[in-house]
Every structure is written in C-alpha cells, then in structure tokens.
Amino acid sequence: MAAAATVARRLEPITALPRRLPSPIKKFLIVSPALLWILVLVILPNVFLISYSLWKNELGSVAHVWNFHNYSELFASNVFTTLLKRTLLIALVSTTCATLIAYPLAYVVVTKFGRYKTLAAIMIIIPLWVSYLMRIFAWKIILGEHGVLNGFLESVGLISKPSTAFIYSTTTVIIALTYIAIPYVFLSAYTSLDRVPKHYYEASADCGASAWRTFRHVIWPLTRPGVAVGFAIGFVLTFGDYVTPAQVGGLSGTMLGSIVLQSFGTADNWPQGAAIGVTIIAAGLLVLALVSLFTRLEAEID
Amino acid sequence: MKTAKEESSQVSSVTSAPQAEPAALPGADGAPVVELRGVSKTYPGGDVAAVDNMDLNIQEGEFFSILGSSGSGKTTTLRMIAGFEQPTKGNVLLDGIDATGVPPYRRDVNTVFQNYALFPHMKVEANVAYPLKMAGTPKGEIKPRVAEALERVSMTGFEKRLPHQLSGGQRQRVALARALIGRPRLLLLDEPLGALDLKLRENMLLVLKHLQREVGITFIYVTHDQGEALAMSDRLAVMNGGYVEQLASPTEIYDRPATSFVAGFIGKSNLLECSCTSGDKAQAGTMPLVLGEAPGEEKFTLSIRPETIVVGEDSRGLPNHYEAVVGDVLFLGHEREVMVDCGDQRLVVRAGQQIYSPGDPIEFGWSPDKAVIVKATGSWQQQQQSQDA
CATH class of the missing domain: 2.40.50.100 (RNA polymerase II/Efflux pump adaptor protein, barrel-sandwich hybrid domain)
Incomplete structure (x- = not known):
C-alpha cells in the first residue's frame, strides 16, 4: 500500500495537467502592442487623410462638410491630370530602367562573384547610407550648367559653351530617380536570385540547356516574384517623391509630390492636398495589384 | 618544388593506385565510355588535391561504383565527368574523345543529383520533358516519351503534380525519369539514395539495377554505402583521400583487399x-x-x-x-x-x-x-x- 503511494507520487509530475492556455485577456495583452502600432500609425493617419480629402476648403480653413468636390475639381483640372500622367510615366520609366539595370547586375553578382558576392552586394547598396539629399545634389553637380559633365564635354571640345540641356527636365528626373531606385530593386532581386540553389543551374545544364535557356526556363520563373516586389518598392518610392523633381526637375519635371507640398504649404488647402495624397496612394495600390499578378509562384524552393 | 612534383607525377603515368589484376569486364572490347587520364583537381584556395592523378576506364554498359567516405574525392570525380568541374590537370575522355573543357550541356551525360534538383515551378511532366525540349525534340514525340519514361519508374498518374507535392522516393523516381529520357550514353548517380529511408532505399536499389539492365546505359554510381556498392556494381573503385585505393570487381575487393583501408572500409x-x-x-x-x-x-x-x-x-x-x-x-x-x-x-x-x-x-x-x-x-x-x- 505504502509502496503504491510512493509510485503514485513519483508519477505525479507526469500525470499533472499541462499549463493552461493563455486566457483571452492575456492573448489580447500579448497582441496589443502590434494592434496599437497598426491603429496609431496606419489606420488613424489614413482615416484622417481620407476624411480631409472629403471635407471642404474655405479660404484656408476646413469646413467639415462631406463631399467629393475636391476630387471632381482635381480631375477637371488640366494641371492635375497632366501631372498625374507625367508622374505615372516618370515613375514607371525610371523603375523599369532601374529594374533593367539592377536585375542583370544582381544576376552577375550572384552567379559570377562566388564568395565575393556579399561584398559586391554591399558595395551596390552602400549609396543608401548616404543622405538622400546629398545624392540628389551630387546629380546636380554632375548635370548642372557648370557641372562635371559640361566641363568634360567642353574640355574635349564637343560643345563650345555650357549646355543647359542636361538639367531641369523630365529626363533628368528620370535619371535621378532611376539611380535612387536601383539599390532597392537590386536588393530584392539579389535576395531572390541568391535563394535559387546552385544545383538548379547544374541540373538544367545537365539536361542540355545553355546558360541563356537555363535562365529563361528556370531562373527567371523562380526569381520573377522577387523582381516584381523590387519593382513595386521602386515604383512607390519614385511615384511619391518630391525632393528629386524639386531639385533637378525644373518646371517640366514637376511631379504630383510637389503639388502635395504646395497644397499643404503655400496654398494652405489641406483638403485638396489630402485628395491628391489619396490619389497617389490609390495609384500606388493599383500598380501593386498589377505587379502582384507576377509575384504568384506555386512552387516552393526547397 | 611544385613543378617538380607535377612533372614527376606526369612521367609516372602508371596508375596512381595499387590495383589488383583487372577483373573481367563486360564488353571490354569497345572503346571506354569514360576515360580519365592522370586527372587531378585542386579547388581554388585548397592546398590538398581533392582528386590526385587518377586514371580510370569505364566500359560500355557497365555498372560502375565509386565508393568512399566524405572528402575522398568521389563526388569531385563525378562532377568532372559531368563537366561541372574542370580538372586542374589531366584529361577526361568520353567515348574516346577529349571532353576536357566541354560544358555540361554539350555532353551526352545525365546526372541524378543527391537532392534530386527537380525544378520546383514545373510539373512532373514538364520536368521530365525538359531535356527533350532542350534537345529540340518535336512536340508530338515528347508526350509519348514522357509517358514511357514515367511508366518505367512507376510514376504514371503523377504528371500534373508539382515536385513539392511528392515524397522523397517519388521525387527520386522523377529525377531518374528526367535523367534517362534523353537516352544518354552515361548516367551519373550522386548518392541518389542518400536521403531515403532504409526500406525505400532497398526498393530503389532493385529499381535501379533493373533499369540499368533494361536500358543498357552505363551507370556511374557514387556512394559511401559499401552495401549498395557491393550489391550493384560490376566493378567498383574504392577512393580515399583523392586516390583510388583499389579498383576491381566486388568479390575481388571483398576477398582480396589491396590495402588496409579497403580491408577495414568494406566489411x-x-x-x-x-x-x-x-x-x-x-x-x-x-x-x-x-x-x-x-x-x-x-x-x-x-x-x-x-x-x-x-x-x-x-x-x-x-x-x-x-x-x-x-x-x-x-x-x-x-x-x-x-x-x-x-x-x-x-x-x-x-x-x-x-x-x-x-x-x-x-x-x-x-x-x-x-x-x-x-x-x-x-x-x-x-x-x-x-x-x-
């Protein structure tokens, strides 16, 4: 009898019930920091922005009257629609250029640099460490009227006096924004290319595929989602930018971001600025939705 | 110093290993499918040769195994035959033609990889059809041949699956079908059963042996498992530290081991x-x-x-x-x-x-x-x- 009791006591820790699952309150407390973050930094600002865009501007003060006046006015305005088209064009062209440069770059780094690939990747994204404004000013120094490019062309005798053609134009904005977007697209492309195991390249070569066909049939389909994500990041960045057009764009390089700044600043028309902001977000989401069609991949890389 | 070594090992082109008398070869009269002549491989940054002055002849239709522990140079040897690695010294001949420096996709050689290396975004049928597609086979011919290859490895009915929806043994079979569909002269198998559990491995051993007899393709089988090597091979090479310790038939190797390493490694x-x-x-x-x-x-x-x-x-x-x-x-x-x-x-x-x-x-x-x-x-x-x- 006593022996049985000892055995039972010895068994106790094993037969004891496991600890209870956290109560609903506890669960809520665990997720509350994340919820708070989303509420304060994502939901509330957007609610404010959308509300403002639906209110009315009365000589600099905001009348809390709900209407779509701001939007109808915007889309009736020639200036706005021109700017919207131009901004879309600039963002698409510069992100596409950035992708066309960054993806082959990432491919070469991943496949040809061997153990130096991390070093090479860091060298390419190092510009991100430098202040955004400084990088734009660097372009000003290169492309400006008394800039490096003009100086060079003059010294080799291709032009007789400094040209103003290189700066303050749509092209200048595209060049600068391409440059801004490259590291982001590169990072995304590099990550997805680096995830493709070496033995896929070998298996494809083993099956009789040249490097180009290996790329077309195996590597590109597997890395396309990563490139699409990089493209989306680049697009969002360039679409909403206002520093670059303000610095190197001149009048013909003005983008939507600039008039958002104007509306909230000098024009003191917050509802209109909010409406433009909402339009920018909507356009961004639209492009992201289109891009997400390319991110789908049924496969799992093991 | 180094050049002196290279010269002397080139001069003494006698086999690097103390070989026993050559065993009777099946079909020994034809030209060897694979011939290695004084092949050495040193990886960049490494000071020890992974494969050192190796000579090897593999005959038509043979089931040849390379047996060794990890780091013995067996996989490097296989990769040089496939073309993924280039020898630092020596020549690789395929069908009597010097193939040193020829890229893998231009060699009539297929490999079954240890981790299968099926393309994850392609369905089974697309994976198996891939070599035919690369070879420019007419579309009408591809479909029946894919069906035939899948039937040969008992994978009929899995055409529409993606690789990650298959078990390890099934992936292995698909990899085998993909490697065999182009009817290569030579099939290289790099520890193909390494990732499978024991029961499945025994089953796959029989499948492989059967297939080899059926298709008559020369197999080079790399493994660290002595049981597999003894059971499957016509001849096998036991490698250790980049050298071939012995090259002979399984019975010869078991009964008359040439070195103490072979005696201890096998049985x-x-x-x-x-x-x-x-x-x-x-x-x-x-x-x-x-x-x-x-x-x-x-x-x-x-x-x-x-x-x-x-x-x-x-x-x-x-x-x-x-x-x-x-x-x-x-x-x-x-x-x-x-x-x-x-x-x-x-x-x-x-x-x-x-x-x-x-x-x-x-x-x-x-x-x-x-x-x-x-x-x-x-x-x-x-x-x-x-x-x-």
Missing part, C-alpha cells in the same frame, strides 16, 4: 601487423603465423575476414590453429560475433550458433590462403612523395 576485417621470420612464416605480436606465400617485405599487414576463420573442433589440423580465451560476445541476431584474445592480439571471429561466454576457452584457425597481405594505406603516396623530394 569487417582482422588486421594484423606482422613481421616475417623466415620464408612463409611470420609473427604477429606473440602469434606465430603460416602464410600462403612468402611476403615481399619484412613488415607487412595481414587481413583476415572474420567469416573465413573456422571456430571449434573443425579448425584442428589447419596450419594456423590457436587456442585462446573469449573476450567479449556480441549478439547480432543472425549470428554471434566473438572477440578472442590470443596472446597479445585481439581478433574477431564468427561463432554461428555456438554459444560462448567471456572467459571460455575457444579454438579457431584459418587456412593460409584466406589471409591476404595488404599494403599500408597511403604507402604509395609516401613513395611518390619521397621520389619527388
């Missing part, structure tokens, strides 16, 4: 360090021995397989007959393994169904022709190095 063996006393008499520690033939050297190693040692009264009358004491007994299911202490030597013998306990007296013996004199592993390497110096 179990009693290795006795002996010194010759006179003629065919020798001494291992305090154990006197009679040999089948006079040893060439004064000091040598003798390999005796446990199962060639006769235990009990039957051993009386054998030239080598000893009475000893049982040290330990291991019960292995189908038999008992007995460690016996004889003088200062410890030997392993097989006791069959007889029951011994530690401390029991035991008698055993072997006939001299069962004991094989083996070279010390790496002895020819040392010789080569001393020549260089």
